Amino acid sequence: MKHLHQNGCRRALWMLIAAPTTTALAATDESAFFGDMPVVLSASRLSQPLRDAPGSVTVIDRDQIRASGARDISDILKLVPGFVATLAYGSYPAVGYHGLTRDRSPRMQVLIDGRSAYSPYFLGGIEWNQLGVDIDDIERIEVFRGSNSAAYGANAVLGVVSITTRSAYDSERISASQQRGNDGILDTSVAGSLQNGGLGLRLRAHEQQDDGFKDSYDGRRIRMFDLRGDYQINTTQRLEFHAGKTDAEVRRGYPAEAGDPPRTTNMQTSYSLLRWRMSDGADDEWSVMYYHQDQSQSDAFVQTYPLSRILSPAVLAAYGLPSSLTLTIDSSYDTTRDDVEIQRTQTINEHLRVVWGAAWRQDRLHAPLQFNTLQTVTVQDIQAFGNLEWRPGRDWTVNAGAMIENASLSGTNTAPRVAVNYHLDDEQTVRLAWSRAYRAPTPYEQLSDTKYTYNGAVLRWTDKPADNLDPERITGIELGYLGEWRTANLSLDTRAFDEKVEGLIQDLKIPIRIPQDQLDPSRREVRTSVNGSWARMTGLEYQLMWRPLQTSWISLAQTFMNIRSDNPKNSMSAPHVATVITAAHRFDAGINLSLSHYRYGRMNWQQTEQETIPPYHRTDIRIGYEFFIGRSRAEIYAVGQYLGQxxxxxxxxxxxxxxxxxGLRWEY
Incomplete structure (x- = not known):
C-alpha cells in the first residue's frame, strides 16, 4: 500500500510540469485524495492548482531529476525556462535567471524545506555547494519564475527555487550509491531510515568530489551529513525537524597571480530546523518554524610585497619598513543566522482563502578583513506578509498580496503583487500579473572596508563603505498562458514578461581622497557600491511537455529575451535565445534511457567584454538498467555529459x- 501511495504522489507531481500521467495509474480513483490537481505549494504560500497560481511555476519531480543525470542541484535548474547554470572556476556552481548574475545568484531565493539558503555574506546570493541536501532525498523542486517578494521577501526579486525533501516515512530503509568517472569524479552516498509509530527518522551521509576543469586548480571535495525527522503528535499536530552539516574543501587560485595564489579553502555550514504544524481543517493551519545556521570559511595565504620597488628609501625609513614585506592575507569569516516564522492559513468561505504571518531574522557576521573591525556586524530583518486567493466566479481567480519588510541596512519597503487568472475552459488559463519588489543591500555592499595594514600603516585600501545605498527596485508585468490537455497528455506553459530593475547596485572605482593614507602610491582608486544603472528584461519563455506513455516524456523549453540597459555590459548577461530539449523512456526490460540537449546564445557572466562566451551547445545522455535482488531494488547506470564539443x-x-x-544504486 505504501508503494501505491508513493506512485500516486509521483503521478500527481508529474502533472505539475506536464500533462497528466498515463493510464497505468488512472484506473485507481485518486480524485478524493488529490482533489483538483495539479497543485503547487510555494507560489503564494497557499496550496493551489497550477491554473490558479499567481505566476508561472515549473515543478521537477524525482523521476525527472534522476533522468537528468545531474550531480549538482544547480545543473538540474537548466531544465527550467529562462535559467542558465555553469561552473565558475570548476568547483563553484553559478545559476542565473534573466541575467545580472555574475558568479552569484543575488536576486534569487532558494528554500530547502523552508530554510533560506541565501547567504548574508559577501555580495549575497546562494552558496550552491552548501545547500546541505542530497539529490536522492529531493521529492520535488518548485521554481517560481519571476518576482515573488510578495511571498518571500527581498531576496526573491527574480524567482524562488523551493526544494522539498522526502519525509522520513517515505524513505527506503537502507540505500547506498556510488558513481565514478573521469576528471576525478567519485561520489558516495549512504542513507538509512526507521519508522516507529508516529516517528520517522532518516540519516544521510554523502561525499562528492571531482578535479574541476582541466589545467585549472579548482577541484572540490564536499562531505555532507543530514538528519530529518517527522513526528505525528496526534491527528491534528505534527513536528518536523532537520539537522545537518556540510564541509567543502575547494581548490582555488592561479599560479601566476600573487594576489590569488593556489590554495585550498574550507567552507562549513551547519544548521538545525524545527517546524510545528497544527491543522484544524482541510485548509486551515497554524505553522511555526525556527532554524539556526552557522557558516564559516577559512581562506588564508601568504603574500610578499616588494616595497623597495614602490616606495622610496625615505618612506621606508620613516615607517620602519623592510625592503620586502611578507604578510598573511586572511579573508576568513564566520556568520550565524537565527530565523523565526509564524504562518496562518485560513479558508474564509468557498470563494476566499488567505495566508498571513510574520518573520524575524538576525544575521551576525565576523569578517575582520572585509569589514575592517574585530567586532561582529549584526543585521536584522522583520517581515509581515499576507496573500489572498479570491474566486469571484467559476472562471476567475484573483491573487493579491504584499510583504512589508524592515531591514536594518535599508529601512522599510513594501512589495505588492496582484494577479488575475481567467479560465477559458477547464484546460486553458490566461493570467495577467503585476508586482513590485526591492532587493536590500547586503552587508558587504553597504559596509565593506577592506584595508591591508602593517604596524598601523595602510599598505593597500581596496574597498570602502557605501554612501546612502538604496535598495534595488524591480517592477514586473507578465502575461501567461497555461494549457493542460489531459486527454492528449500534453501541456504548454507560456510566459511573456517585462521586468525593469532600477537603481542596480554595482561596483564603482573612485579616486582615493587622501592618497597619503596608503603606502602604495600606485593605487589611487578604491572600490565602493553605488546605485548605478537600470536594466529592462523583456521576452517570452515557454515549456511544452508531452507524455505519450506513463514511461515516456518529451519536453521542449525555449527562452527569447532582450536586455536593455544604460550600461552596455548588462545587455550580455544572459543569452538572447536558449533552447532545452529533454526526452526519456523506460523500456519493459528495466532499461531506461534519457537524453538532454542544450543550446545557448552568447552571453557574459562577468559582464566584461573580454569574457564573452560564444554560442554553444551541450548534449547529455543517461542509460540505466533496474533489477531486483530479493526484496531490494538496484540500478546500474552510465552518464555522458558535454558530448559533441x-x-x-x-x-x-x-x-x-x-x-x-x-554508478550503482541499491535500495531496500
Missing amino acids: SNAEYKPIYQADARYYA
Missing part, C-alpha cells in the same frame, strides 16, 4: 570537455 563555462579559459561516469 568542448564548451566554455563561465569564462573562455574554462573549457568543459566530455565527462563520463557510471
